[in-house]
Amino acid sequence: MSQKHLSILSIAPYRILPATSGGHLGIVMMHHYLGKLCQDHLVSTIDNGPADNYAFELHKVFPDKAKRYVPLCRYSAMVSIAKKYDASHIYLDHPYMAPTAIALSRKLKIPWYMRSHNIESERFRSFGKKWWPVMRSYERFAMRNANGIFFITPEEREWGMKNFEIEAAKSHVIPYGTILDALPQGHEAAKLQLAKETGLDPAKPWLYFLGVLDYYPNEQAVTFILDEVMPRLNEAHTQYEILIGGKGLSEKLQAQIRETVNISYLGFVPVLDTFLKACDVMLNPVILGGGIKTKAIEALGYNKIVVSTQSGAEGILPAACGDNLYIAEDNDWYAFVAGINKAVETIPSIPQAFYDNYYWGSIAQKILDIFKAG
Template sequence: MLRFFTGKKLVIRSHNIEAYRFRDLQRPFWKIYYRYERFVHRKADHNFFITEEDLSYALDNWKLGPQKSSVVTYGVSLDSAILDVKPTLRKRLVEYFKIPHNCTLFLFNGTLNYTPNIDALHVIVYELLPRLRNHRLSFRIFICGKNLSAQWEKVLKEQPELIVTGFVDDISIFMSGTDCSINPVTLGGGIKTKLVEALAYHQTVISTQTGARGISLQLTGAKMKIVPDYDWELFANAMSNFNPYQQGNTPAPFFERYHWPAIVEKALVSLNRL
């Protein structure tokens, strides 16, 4: 309707294949939304998708024209100075939360009333913690994010290895000050922006296959370790074997792909063709 009344071109930027995200969340109306989503994208003058996987899906299943579809991913804007402050921020976290210096510091963050993240909390408490304890690993996992239910807050705070911060004003302190981000997420679609941000802070990431969707291993190298969905024994092993003192920086090609100016320039090429 907007295009009809304004005479303007219709451009859509899709963050997920929403119908299938709704399916994973067991929403009863997902098939109706699937038809609506397909209809709207077919009517658009151009469609921007956030991952190559979403683009391929739309081309194959919605029969969109490749000339009317392209990828514009999520980006970051950071300078190299972040490397200089990482040791200082780690020391600050260790001292503030009274953590033994030999502990490996992991981070899980996100909106904590979002179903995929609630499921990940269940995995952390009931799948990963028992295995990590058996490994006798000295560690802490920071849980950062808003909208944590009272029930889950009680469960998390009963675990001595978990540090529940709630919402934090500056997540960069935790992304720089912890050693590794974990993402045991098996639901949802699109690109996990928190992983892009963690890699931009030169953090190593341990993730499920679903959680890492949209991020190329060719760009991240050894900074991103992928574990098959639901293989929690292997996930715990990856955490246990992680050595924070033998970690390199995120490769330069990652920043070339996920740097906002380069992303905007690519988008403008598509828009100028309309």
């Protein structure tokens, strides 16, 4: 089957446009780059914004209510879309609509693949959710019935093969990506521009953390920065400014930031390109949650040095990062700060191997190669 004749019926079960989180952006970019290479018809919810700037075709089919997760919700509409565009494959983001994907696959006689953004049951277990065993049984059912699973990290692929008994032949690693395919330019100009807008000192190293901050693992990371990282930086007499970006930070943490020197909360960052070019080092003190930490990949793509906990670096290939990734054991904050102090003295230089592995265009091509191989 040639690439131009591939036609994908994709299912993303929640609002992704406008993309307001790394998870949303990962879905949007994946389908944008797939849409550049073949037909990608993405079925999602009615509350999505326009997709005019993307290469996939958006079909607003599902209601923006929980009832969309009832098996076979809008089944007939999806069958019609698949037949109209001669779908050859089904691509499902997350396991939640697996029964519907199975039914579509049987009806249309085409294979279905599932994109696992995390091991969801393990993520919920780490949050202390009592119902995580139910999620584990459901997730295992979904993966074992798919024709292929796209895991986001090598570690999660190994976990799935061991714990869910997923066949190696249908287990693939498809990471989160970057829109950049080469080193970006313009760091100094961006830093001066943002310094003018914020009043921050451009002579100091700018350390940053960025994410959806009402998501508990990210909220916890901000707490670690305030309570564990900053006191140790001050002990070491490090010169720095810390920038916290993202929506949803609690009023309690906002108040703590207002009372603390050398740290600023910027809220939602509307122009990420300028922000990412301007900053020097990404802090990634994340302990909880699963999957790849999307903001770390984003930072590395912008040639930032990332200082991370072990958990925060899971799924990232150190060999592809050169000297741009420093990893400390979880909760070893002295080692974490030692990494920061080394990072601020280092000129970043991400190797081309990073873009070879993480450029969205290359990732999309890998998926199509898997589809064509059957």
